[in-house]
Amino acid sequence: MYWENINNGLTISGIGLAGVFTVLIIFFAITKLLMYAANKFSKPDKTNF
Amino acid sequence: MQELLKGITNFSLGNLIMFAVAGILIYLAISKEYEPTLLLPIGFGAILANIPFSAAIDETHGVLTFLYNNGIHNDLFPVLIFIAVGAMIDFGPLLQNPFMLFFGAAAQFGIFATMMIALLLGFDLGAAASIGIIGAADGPTAIFVAGKFIKDNPALVGAITVAAYSYMSLVPIIQPPVIKALTTKKERLIRMDYKQVNVPKVVKIIFPIAITIIAGMVAPDSVSLIGLLMFGNLIRECGVLERLSQAAQNELANLVTILLGVIIGSTMTADKFLRWDTLAILGLGLFAFIFDTAGGVLFAKFLNLFLKNKINPMVGAAGISAFPMSARVIQKMATKEDPTNFIIMQSISANVSGQLGSVVAGGMLLALVPTFF
Secondary structure (H helix, E strand, O other): OHHHHHHHHHHHHHHHHHHHHHHHHHHHHHHHHHHHHHHHHOOOOOOOO | OHHHHHHHHOOOHHHHHHHHHHHHHHHHHHOOOOOHHHHHHHHHHHHHHOOOOOHHHOOOOOHHHHHHHHHHOOOHHHHHHHHHHHHHOOOHHHHHOHHHHHHHHHOOHHHHHHHHHHHHOOOOHHHHHHHHHHHHOOHHHHHHHHHHHOOOOHHHHHHHHHHHHHHHHOHHHHHHHHHHHHOOHHHHOOOOOOOOOOOOHHHHHHHHHHHHHHHHHHOHHHHHHHHHHHHHHHHHHOOOOHHHHHHHHHHHHHHHHHHHHHHHHHOOOHHHHOOHHHHHHHHHHHHHHHHHHHHHHHHHHHHHOOOOOOOOOHHHHOOOOOOOHHHHHHHHHHHHHOOOOOOHHHHHHHHHHHHHHHHHHHHHHHHHHHHHO
């Protein structure tokens, strides 16, 4: 049971950390895309820095 | 007569120790101002719980037992706090500098490293994940995750909450030595260019909606966590719900915080709290914060191997959720090395990313642990 837990923990840590990076990379791409599209198609909002 | 004396005759050494623990928490809250909004109610809740035969925690009609079952056990209060926190977060600095999102991911390393250490110490998977989440440096996420996985001993949720909030307030003491140990003076002197970028309002409105959908699709178990955080943020950014935004930031946050603290404190009864695993949790919590800091710094150093415009590795340490304390600590360290070096904006961006990263990491644990537990 002990070693099974360790093994499961390693799997969760690997997938979990990779998952966090993957989700945040997608957030990064979405943010870049949103900023690009918004700055291209809308008027700049000078009050909103 | 016996009825009147039963509180005194049943008072144990454990109760006395818990009064001392409660006294320390209240002292830290008032004298040192360490997270007073949480530590003071937790301390007082611990006093209420350790008075022998306390009616407040009676199994059948105790008010705090009722509030625990209907506020923590079913995730209601942590989720309400998420709405309030979402309404307080300004994602502007992150949207200006989205590259910093990577540090919000790297600094979650402590969660998983600490979980592994807890497993090696013999904790079961649920408890280990709950201890690891202290490294999220995010109190509501810690309560939410721990409440999901620890059902048999709510006092451990209390210990995890106390550890999370205590170490968050100790960030200015914990982070600098770790950063110094992992960086050279030359690295700490690295200057970073900052370019002010206009963030259109529409981006600030679409961002929380897009994040909710993406995070929810990847980890549906995290929807109540991320979804309500982003709902709070949408209320803030939409521009037409100023009254609700203020209510979420003030009335809702204050009311739930008062109850949350007392309820968590009320789980800390002597028989359940005074165990070796409580001490282990407090120790492991410190490890979690150290590993978080190390994860962020080392990741920045790793990126510097490939980047033309180098990153000051100290910024990586700001990728934790303790906002804005961590960013301030980094700027203070940078100023100490070179009074003309300003990396506060990059640190704030990383710090906001950490707020997002911690919730995503909590969502990952919620999604993954039950499949093995």
